[in-house]
Amino acid sequence: MKSSSSLKTLSLLAASLACITAPAMAADYSPFPKAGVYDASDNGFERLLTVKPDGKFTLEVAEKGKPGNLRSGAGEGKLTDAPGGWSYAEGRCNMTLKRAAGGMQLHVETCASAWGDVPFDGKYKYQGEEVAAAPVKAAPAAVAAPVATAKAAAPVAAVPPAAPAGNGLPSRKELKDIWSGISVASIGNKHILVAVKSIENKSGVPNPIEQFSRAAFVIDTNIRYEEMSATELAKFPLQLIDIPLPAIGPKEGLEFKSDCVYGKSDKVIVINRTGHPTIKRLSAWMMDNNLKVVEIKQINKVNCASPFY
Numbered sequence: 001m002k003s004s005s006s007l008k009t010l011s012l013l014a015a016s017l018a019c020i021t022a023p024a025m026a027a028d029y030s031p032f033p034k035a036g037v038y039d040a041s042d043n044g045f046e047r048l049l050t051v052k053p054d055g056k057f058t059l060e061v062a063e064k065g066k067p068g069n070l071r072s073g074a075g076e077g078k079l080t081d082a083p084g085g086w087s088y089a090e091g092r093c094n095m096t097l098k099r100a101a102g103g104m105q106l107h108v109e110t111c112a113s114a115w116g117d118v119p120f121d122g123k124y125k126y127q128g129e130e131v132a133a134a135p136v137k138a139a140p141a142a143v144a145a146p147v148a149t150a151k152a153a154a155p156v157a158a159v160p161p162a163a164p165a166g167n168g169l170p171s172r173k174e175l176k177d178i179w180s181g182i183s184v185a186s187i188g189n190k191h192i193l194v195a196v197k198s199i200e201n202k203s204g205v206p207n208p209i210e211q212f213s214r215a216a217f218v219i220d221t222n223i224r225y226e227e228m229s230a231t232e233l234a235k236f237p238l239q240l241i242d243i244p245l246p247a248i249g250p251k252e253g254l255e256f257k258s259d260c261v262y263g264k265s266d267k268v269i270v271i272n273r274t275g276h277p278t279i280k281r282l283s284a285w286m287m288d289n290n291l292k293v294v295e296i297k298q299i300n301k302v303n304c305a306s307p308f309y
Contacts, residue, residue: 031055031081038103038124049106049124055079057088058221059095059106060238061118073116074221074238075108076189090114102126114188169240173233175218176225183258184223185267187289190238193218194269196256209253209275215243217285217293241293243269246282251275254282259305262286262296270302 032055040047046062056078063070075095079086085098093111097104103125111120170179179195186192197214220237222228248254252275260268268286272279284296296302 031086032079033086033097033104034126036129037127039127040106040122040124042122045119047120047122047124049104051079055086059115059120060221061116061120062238063118071116071118072238073112073118073120074190075111075115075120076221095120169236171233172220172225172228172235172237173230175237176233179214181223182256183269185287187267187287187291189221190219190291191221191223192267192287193220193223194243194256194258209251210255211248211253212245215245215256215269215271217241217243217287219291239291243271243285243293244283246271246273248273248282249275255279257304260284260302261304262302268296268302270299270304 032053033051035051035053038049038051040049044064046060046064048060050058050060057076059075060072061074062072075093077088077090077095079088079097082096085096085104087097088095091114093108093114095106095108095111097106099105100123103123105123106121108115108120112118175181175193175195179197181193181195183194184192195216195218196212199211199213217240218237219239219241225233245254252273255272255274257270257272258268260266260270262268262284265286265288267288268284270284271282273282281299281302284299284302285293286296287293
């Protein structure tokens with residue numbers, strides 16, 4: 001009789017515990033992976049996967065090495081629950097995440113055209129909450145061969161080199177606070193910001209002629225820097241490709257025009273000289289659909305909506 005009573009007591013206790021823990025287990029369940037930063041860097045590439053609590057993710061990969069023909073790529077989206085892990089699909093691009101010890105195993109298929117031709121696959125180890133993550137440094141853009149975007153387009157010059165990662169590359173916060181954006185565009189899932197940096201006027205006397213120390217095409221997964229958290233602003237953009245500034249005199253300035261078209265490309269920047277009665281075109285630069293920046297030699301072939309004087 002004692003044995004039977006003990007069994008009944010244990011059964012009742014187990015049932016009570018089940019009732020207590022079931023709601024807690026249901027509350028802890030999430031269809032998304034653990035939010036935070038996952039790293040799969042190796043000797044050749046830096047790989048960083050950031051997952052938000054709502055399942056949204058960003059994936060950034062940058063090739064290591066000396067500045068030059070280094071590759072980089074990035075993707076973003078929202079994960080969905082799948083057997084054994086999670087998945088993401090858009091068009092032909094597919095990504096799967098499988099549970100693995102200490103992190104996740106990531107695999108992508110046919111995503112090169114949308115995200116970049118870099119090796120995304122690997123085991124991504126959990127690094128902690130997003131605030132503790134070190135950002136992946138952006139890789140310089142590859143040097144492009146001369147490109148023409150239309151039959152009537154004239155030959156173009158070679159691409160200016162991209163800024164080395166972490167060496168002269170401004171953070172998103174610096175781009176937001178110190179630089180000025182003059183145009184925005186997008187190619188695929190990449191966002192393009194043309195930004196310029198003015199030379200600080202320390203004299204206290206207003207100068208009608210604006211001068212600049214730097215101009216660049218900024219490539220990033222998101223250029224809405226004013227909406228970003230401090231953690232996101234501390235990171236670098238994916239790429240920054242400097243636009244060489246033409247030489248001018250001490251009493252001359254520069255003006256940038258973004259409402260310009262060359263051939264089939266509308267991602268054209270014209271740089272003018274100011275400080276004289278007649279504004280003069282000095283140079284023109286464009287970004288093609290392969291995210292390569294080239295100089296347009298025949299500036300007179302560039303058409304701008306705003307008139308020149």
